[in-house]
Amino acid sequence: MSEPLYELRQVEKAYHGRSVLHIDELAVYPGEILALVGPSGVGKSTLLRLLNFLEPPTKGTIMFRGQVFNGQQEVPLAERRRVTTVFQRPFLLNRSVKANVAYGLHLRGNRDSREQVADVLARVGLQDQAQQRARTLSGGEAQRVALARAMILQPDVLLLDEPTANLDPYNVGMIEEIVRQMNATQAMTMVLVTHNIFQAKRLAHRVALLLNGRVVETAPTDTFFNQPGDPRTAAFVRGDMVY
Amino acid sequence: MEVVALSLRVSGTALLVSTVIGIPIGAFLGLRRFVGRPFVMALLYTAMGFPPVVVGLLVYLLLSRNGPLGQIESAWIPRLFTPEAMILAQSVIAVPLVAGFTMAAVLGVDPQLQQQIKSLGATPWQEMATTLSEARVGVIIAIVAALGRIAAEVGAVMLVGGNIDGRTRVLTTAVVLETRKGNFELAIALGIILIGIAFVVNTTMLILQRQVSK
Amino acid sequence: MNKKWLWFVAIFVLALMVAGCGGTAEPTAVPTDIPAPEVAPTDAPAPADTAGERPRLLLATTTSTENSGLLAEILPAFSQEYNVDVDVVAVGTGQALQLGVDGNADVLLVHARAQEDAFMANGDGSRREDVMYNDFIIVGPPSDPAGLQGMTSATEAFTKIAETQSPFVSRGDDSGTHSKEKAIWAAAGIEPAGDWYISAGQGMGAVLTMADEQQAYTLSDRATYLALTLEGTELVILVEGDPILFNPYGVIAVNPDKGAHIHADLANQFIDWLISVPTQELIGNFGVAEFGSSLFIPDSNAWRESQGMEPHSN
CATH class of the missing domain: 3.40.190.10 (Periplasmic binding protein-like II)
Structure with a gap:
């Protein structure tokens, strides 16, 4: 395997002195889709915030593209802008659909984004809604706008935090297909947080199980589901885990 | 009519000054957590409810020739009984209002939206600008509320302006003077102009608000 | 995004308009340019700083003098003759005297004899003259x-x-x-x-x-x-x-020791002008046309002399 894109060592995150995440070691490789699974409240979303550099770790180091960051130093804007997240809720701005999609490019000083916006809107099937106000969209449409808004940035890493929870099967299928395509055609690295093990199975190359803020097991998808190394993974995959 | 022009100039400039100062303060208080923030917020809420005439008195004592600022000769310190002194007093009245209402509007924006904004690559300044833009209806209300307060204000401008004919006489102080002289017709006419200006300004702001919030 | 900035700009422009409209109209707030005085000032030298902005004399007075319209009637003559703007701050006598004590005014026109005497005794004023009475x-x-x-x-x-x-x-x-x-x-x-x-x-x-x-x-x-x-x-x-x-009015020049900002020369010119016979005549004529009688009776020493009366004893 190639050099990892991310490498976390002894990373700990605590809020008000209470540790919610403790990762001894975790690597993310370029071009892969890594799924983080586990019951809710085990620190999956916290981990994504660390990977997006939205918050610094309390302890430990995060290596990203060969540079090592601990909680002390500011991550350079240029590095931070290589990563973006699509959250469970779309969080659209109270503007038009196309303004929402163009937002990230505008932040980067790119004013002439009309063609790119039209292009990504077509890819998520919303070319006709470009002029519409974002708040008039349905839940599925809004999440597709959120995805388009991230896609247009061509990030090195796309973080997906339960992107299809609460969506209907049509929208789930559509979003999964777009994600798979982006990964296949652009070799975009993705970290997917999901509590849906079937989604992890459908999309991911590797899967990691988190329990109580710790990584229990990381394995290629096939191994993870068919020959889990840890009894807790086996229980989780069988659906026996009580949570 | 010079009284109308001066009223617009004094309140307009004070509004501009307080907008430029108050909005960043409000946005900062709404977005950033720091030690002593609750204390600053309590201070701000107190300042919002400060009687304008007391602000006028404080500015008066500050600018008086035997006051702390009155002894300093500087182009930046306005003299008592000048339009600039009135602008200063009205700005002092308006800044807490603009900052307070802006802060409330910014606090009303979903904190997770800020996380999303940051995740899309916003710098802290861009984050602040976008949040303000999301809170724009509240920010407009902040500006309108401040304008309403200072344009209708009479006590402070009377004290620090001195109601000098042709120099510091504005609509509100002219109404007081004409009423005292018993010129009720003129007082009412000036009052109607004052109400008319308030109506035009508020209508404009309302139209603007509808435009930006739709 | 574009639209957002458009509106922010709109708000800004609106505010600027409000400020600017007053700004352009400002010249009207200042009395229209009066040509440099051809008439030589009667006695005192012309203000030294004629080259710069027109000097402003700050006159603190009681509401009665302003509300009656007397000052509006007589002051333009002084402004024109001496090329000076007079800013009239009309307040209660108590505040008017305090403005003098604090050095916020150049000259006072008030009617409260006992307090005026105390003001002079404290060294707050450099000169006091009787003006008129009502x-x-x-x-x-x-x-x-x-x-x-x-x-x-x-x-x-x-x-x-x-x-x-x-x-x-x-x-x-x-x-x-x-x-x-x-x-x-x-x-x-x-x-x-x-x-x-x-x-x-x-x-x-x-x-x-x-x-x-x-x-x-x-x-x-x-x-x-x-x-x-x-x-x-x-x-x-x-x-x-x-x-x-009986309600006598006195005019007081604020002591120039209170600071370099006090226009002592202008204040003295103003007092000389106010108690001069022609101005006293203006005062005596004020209100006659409207009310059928004088509102203020001229009473300066110069006036009394011109009328063959004894000057004031103080």
Whole structure:
């Protein structure tokens, strides 16, 4: 395997002195889709915030593209802008659909984004809604706008935090297909947080199980589901885990 | 009519000054957590409810020739009984209002939206600008509320302006003077102009608000 | 995104318009340019800083002089002759004197002799001159519940008001008129208190209006009362002519020791001009056309001399 894109060592995150995440070691490789699974409240979303550099770790180091960051130093804007997240809720701005999609490019000083916006809107099937106000969209449409808004940035890493929870099967299928395509055609690295093990199975190359803020097991998808190394993974995959 | 022009100039400039100062303060208080923030917020809420005439008195004592600022000769310190002194007093009245209402509007924006904004690559300044833009209806209300307060204000401008004919006489102080002289017709006419200006300004702001919030 | 900025710009432009519209209109707020004075100033040298901005003399005075319209009538002549703008701040006598004490004004025109003397004694003023006088009158409702009609003594009239507990509106603002009122109460040996004694804390015009509304008595200067009769008031003059109702105005130059910002030369020029015979004539003529009688009686030493009267003894 190639050099990892991310490498976390002894990373700990605590809020008000209470540790919610403790990762001894975790690597993310370029071009892969890594799924983080586990019951809710085990620190999956916290981990994504660390990977997006939205918050610094309390302890430990995060290596990203060969540079090592601990909680002390500011991550350079240029590095931070290589990563973006699509959250469970779309969080659209109270503007038009196309303004929402163009937002990230505008932040980067790119004013002439009309063609790119039209292009990504077509890819998520919303070319006709470009002029519409974002708040008039349905839940599925809004999440597709959120995805388009991230896609247009061509990030090195796309973080997906339960992107299809609460969506209907049509929208789930559509979003999964777009994600798979982006990964296949652009070799975009993705970290997917999901509590849906079937989604992890459908999309991911590797899967990691988190329990109580710790990584229990990381394995290629096939191994993870068919020959889990840890009894807790086996229980989780069988659906026996009580949570 | 010079009284109308001066009223617009004094309140307009004070509004501009307080907008430029108050909005960043409000946005900062709404977005950033720091030690002593609750204390600053309590201070701000107190300042919002400060009687304008007391602000006028404080500015008066500050600018008086035997006051702390009155002894300093500087182009930046306005003299008592000048339009600039009135602008200063009205700005002092308006800044807490603009900052307070802006802060409330910014606090009303979903904190997770800020996380999303940051995740899309916003710098802290861009984050602040976008949040303000999301809170724009509240920010407009902040500006309108401040304008309403200072344009209708009479006590402070009377004290620090001195109601000098042709120099510091504005609509509100002219109404007081004409009423005292018993010129009720003129007082009412000036009052109607004052109400008319308030109506035009508020209508404009309302139209603007509808435009930006739709 | 574009739209957002558009609106922010719109708000900004609106605010600028508000500010700018006043800005462009500002020149109208300043009296239109008066050509440099061709007439040589009568005595004092011309202001030194004519090259720069027109100097401004800050005159603190009582509301009575401004409300009566006297200053608006006579001041343009001074401004034109000396190329000076006079900023008139009309406040109560108490505040006017305080403005002098604090060095916030250049010259004072007030009517409260005892306080003026104290002001001079404290070294707050460099020069004081008598200017003019008007008189106070006791006005009240035509029904005259206290029966003052025909009385000639102000102290007796006040005693009557207190005895009958008839409503009386007091300025209550430390103004010259209020000082005079307190002096009359003191002369009558009465400490006014009770429901009938209304302390308004307002200017003369407002107090007269209040007295009119409440069918009450009050002490007023003649000028403000006469001006109000043009607007319509039920109040009538009941007592006048008592020497205690005499109301002399003095002009005081604030001591230049209070700071370099005090326009001492201008203040002296203003005083010289105010007490000169031609200005005194202007004062005497003021109001005659409108009310049929003078509102202020000229009384400077120069004027008395020109009329063959003895100068003031002080």
